[in-house]
Amino acid sequence: MASNTSLSAVYTAPQATETFEHSLVPKLQDQINVLLTERMEEDKKMQGQLSAQEAKEEENYGEEVVEDDA
Numbered sequence: 794m795a796s797n798t799s800l801s802a803v804y805t806a807p808q809a810t811e812t813f814e815h816s817l818v819p820k821l822q823d824q825i826n827v828l829l830t831e832r833m834e835e836d837k838k839m840q841g842q843l844s845a846q847e848a849k850e851e852e853n854y855g856e857e858v859v860e861d862d863a
Contacts, residue, residue, distance in 0.1 A: 798818050804811045 799814050799816045801812065801814045804813070
């Protein structure tokens with residue numbers, strides 16, 4: 794699993810020094826998960842809108858289908 798990568802910044806002034814740190818990996822993973830979830834929901838909606846022919850083609854994808862012309 795990826796290690797947590799962080800971004801750090803140090804602010805230095807005559808009376809104070811402040812360090813800021815932000816972890817990047819969990820935030821990035823959260824953003825990716827949100828995007829993928831949205832895409833999956835869009836795919837589900839689109840799947841419901843497939844025409845009968847598209848659904849048949851999708852079902853037989855990668856298989857040779859012999860049609861009867863009788």
